[in-house]
Amino acid sequence: MSLLRVEDLHVEVDGKPILAGIDLAVDAGEVHAIMGPNGSGKSTLANVLAGRPGYDVIRGSVTVDGEDVGTLSPEERSLRGLFLAFQYPIEIPGVSNMEFLKAAVDAHALARGEEPPSAVDFVKRARVAAMRLQFDPDFLKRGVNDGFSGGEKKRNEILQMLILEPRLAVLDETDSGLDIDALQIVADGINAFRANSNAVVLVTHYQRLLNYVVPDHVHVLAGGRIVHSGDRGLALELEERGYGWLDD
Amino acid sequence: MAGSTTDGTALAEMILAQGHSSYAPWLDRGPHLDLVERRALPEVRAEAWRHTNVARWYQAILEGSEPAREAHRIENPAEVEVVDFADPRAAELQEQRGEETYRLTAQPIAALNALLLGAGIAIRVPAGCAAREPVRIFDLPAAYQRVLVIIEPDARIELIEEPSTYTHRLVEVVVRPGGQLVHRRLQAASSHRECSLLAIRAEARACYELSQLSLGSDLRRNDIIATLAGNAANVSLRGAWRLDESRHLDNQIAVHHQAPGGTSRQTYRGVAAGRSRAVLNGRIEIAPGAQQSDATLNTKNLLASDTAEIYAKPELEIYANDVKCSHGATVGAIDAEAVNYFRTRGIDEHTARALFVRGFLREAIDDPDTAQTLGLIQ
Ligand SMILES: Nc1ncnc2c1ncn2[C@@H]1O[C@H](COP(=O)(O)OP(=O)(O)OP(=O)(O)O)[C@@H](O)[C@H]1O
Numbered sequence: 001m002s003l004l005r006v007e008d009l010h011v012e013v014d015g016k017p018i019l020a021g022i023d024l025a026v027d028a029g030e031v032h033a034i035m036g037p038n039g040s041g042k043s044t045l046a047n048v049l050a051g052r053p054g055y056d057v058i059r060g061s062v063t064v065d066g067e068d069v070g071t072l073s074p075e076e077r078s079l080r081g082l083f084l085a086f087q088y089p090i091e092i093p094g095v096s097n098m099e100f101l102k103a104a105v106d107a108h109a110l111a112r113g114e115e116p117p118s119a120v121d122f123v124k125r126a127r128v129a130a131m132r133l134q135f136d137p138d139f140l141k142r143g144v145n146d147g148f149s150g151g152e153k154k155r156n157e158i159l160q161m162l163i164l165e166p167r168l169a170v171l172d173e174t175d176s177g178l179d180i181d182a183l184q185i186v187a188d189g190i191n192a193f194r195a196n197s198n199a200v201v202l203v204t205h206y207q208r209l210l211n212y213v214v215p216d217h218v219h220v221l222a223g224g225r226i227v228h229s230g231d232r233g234l235a236l237e238l239e240e241r242g243y244g245w246l247d248d
Numbered sequence: 249m250a251g252s253t254t255d256g257t258a259l260a261e262m263i264l265a266q267g268h269s270s271y272a273p274w275l276d277r278g279p280h281l282d283l284v285e286r287r288a289l290p291e292v293r294a295e296a297w298r299h300t301n302v303a304r305w306y307q308a309i310l311e312g313s314e315p316a317r318e319a320h321r322i323e324n325p326a327e328v329e330v331v332d333f334a335d336p337r338a339a340e341l342q343e344q345r346g347e348e349t350y351r352l353t354a355q356p357i358a359a360l361n362a363l364l365l366g367a368g369i370a371i372r373v374p375a376g377c378a379a380r381e382p383v384r385i386f387d388l389p390a391a392y393q394r395v396l397v398i399i400e401p402d403a404r405i406e407l408i409e410e411p412s413t414y415t416h417r418l419v420e421v422v423v424r425p426g427g428q429l430v431h432r433r434l435q436a437a438s439s440h441r442e443c444s445l446l447a448i449r450a451e452a453r454a455c456y457e458l459s460q461l462s463l464g465s466d467l468r469r470n471d472i473i474a475t476l477a478g479n480a481a482n483v484s485l486r487g488a489w490r491l492d493e494s495r496h497l498d499n500q501i502a503v504h505h506q507a508p509g510g511t512s513r514q515t516y517r518g519v520a521a522g523r524s525r526a527v528l529n530g531r532i533e534i535a536p537g538a539q540q541s542d543a544t545l546n547t548k549n550l551l552a553s554d555t556a557e558i559y560a561k562p563e564l565e566i567y568a569n570d571v572k573c574s575h576g577a578t579v580g581a582i583d584a585e586a587v588n589y590f591r592t593r594g595i596d597e598h599t600a601r602a603l604f605v606r607g608f609l610r611e612a613i614d615d616p617d618t619a620q621t622l623g624l625i626q
């Protein structure tokens with residue numbers, strides 16, 4: 001059984017069709033890359049997977065481990081192991097990274113029927129993750145993404161992923177706007193996360209990340225559909241030729 | 249009279265018939281009596297009472313629903329002088345206060361405080377005193393009460409008004425040159441109808457900092473007047489409130505720069521849920537001659553339900569040309585994107601909203617522990 005299965009997914013926003021029949025199957029242990037022109041629907045797909053309100057699923061289904069998650073709230077999906085790294089992470093002044101992460105980790109522990117970790121254990125864990133992503137120690141005290149640079153926000157998404165240990169991580173352009181070192185840090189984070197029990201969907205515009213995080217499959221999303229799929233060679237070809245040739 | 253509403257006239261008649269309080273007989277009640285005799289108490293639709301039905305407060309006075317209490321409950325460091333208003337020594341301290349910290353014509357209901365006064369304390373922090381422990385006011389034993397605080401030159405202290413109930417509380421604060429007062433006011437949620445007036449005079453280089461946390465009452469009105477009376481005085485007012493059910497909080501705040509080189513900072517954050525109503529009128533007045541004043545007012549508010557109401561209005565009156573002044577007021581909703589962000593991390597919607605509100609209010613709170621104890625943030 002696929003970890004994630006998307007079938008014939010049609011999605012509208014305010015009556016405007018955006019996804020027009022997406023089919024996608026992701027197995028445990030796999031990395032899939034989704035590429036495609038601006039406005040083709042990549043973030044829409046990512047947000048719909050995460051259960052964000054405001055999207056109307058007109059037709060089709062999304063299942064995780066065989067369970068239809070279509071009617072689940074964003075938090076229920078998260079608790080079942082879905083994780084979305086946002087293309088544009090939100091700033092939340094006044095709520096520290098520490099509080100935010102603790103609230104999330106506690107919710108996940110409770111959902112598994114476990115005691116939430118003690119504050120001391122949690123802080124240790126958070127510090128390790130922060131170090132891995134090369135954040136200052138005082139990062140945990142700062143407001144969530146508050147005044148963070150673009151690259152810091154992206155690294156923070158990966159940090160959250162490492163702490164929450166999802167089954168399926170959808171990373172929406174986590175590589176955009178990163179300098180060379182930060183790209184390496186993010187790639188190392190993703191590789192450290194990869195395991196046979198989980199899967200990663202990378203939305204990206206650039207082939208560079210895929211040199212570090214080698215995908216098993218590459219898909220091209222255009223006009224709300226997956227118009228082409230291939231192996232990692234497809235990403236190299238897209239980099240060279242653009243998207244135009246796919247129309248032919 | 250219909251029974252459920254009353255105007256100032258009915259109240260004035262009652263007070264004139266029963267005579268004024270004999271507590272603290274040294275207090276000059278002439279102007280207060282005069283105001284009531286002239287029937288100059290605010291009318292129901294007076295401009296200053298646009299958002300609060302003053303008749304509901306008058307009604308509470310007529311009903312005299314305030315429970316009786318026995319004694320002052322106050323804690324203070326030994327070096328601080330605390331005197332009951334019944335003691336003639338309080339008259340001396342009142343004398344030391346100097347000129348009025350507010351104008352009765354602008355604050356007519358303060359007349360009721362004087363005429364009905366049942367409890368008062370005067371607090372004097374001697375020159376140069378740097379007490380580590382705060383002065384804490386827990387309760388004063390009457391519905392109409394007042395507190396006079398004199399911070400002598402270069403003295404420094406913290407004053408905490410713990411949650412308590414009253415019908416009217418008047419707090420006058422004078423910070424003498426170089427003195428410093430950190431003032432915390434905690435107002436728990438209450439089913440009472442309560443008004444308060446806080447009037448501050450900051451003299452040269454004095455520093456006054458207020459942090460006011462409030463959960464609203466059946467009716468609560470907080471008037472604050474801060475006057476920067478001496479050169480280079482410093483006033484900082486921070487307020488945070490969170491109202492739910494049908495609670496009501498009306499903040500009327502004025503900062504007067506009367507001397508050159510003063511700095512004032514006003515920061516308010518408010519959240520209104522349920523069918524509550526929150527009001528902030530913040531006024532900055534810079535007098536001619538108060539050059540190089542630097543004044544800011546910033547208020548942000550969140551409407552957490554469709555049925556709550558928020559009125560936030562800054563006002564400026566500037567009569568000097570060399571000043572820095574800025575103000576901003578916003579009323580918005582809880583950020584849906586932020587709530588979604590929390591939820592995608594497994595945090596349920598209710599907790600997400602509570603975390604968001606807490607973060608929002610914290611921008612105006614310097615003491616999250618107290619705010620949490622009070623229930624302002626969860
Ligand atoms: N809430 C919305 N309301 C209206 N239109 C929307 C909304 N969300 C997405 N769209 C539209 O849907 C289309 C797809 O947007 P989406 O963000 O999914 O594209 P994308 O493939 O992620 O693009 P990019 O590469 O620029 O990030 C765009 O035309 C966008 O304007």
Ligand SMILES: [Mg+2]
Pocket residue numbers: 042043044087172173
């Ligand atoms: Mg996108």
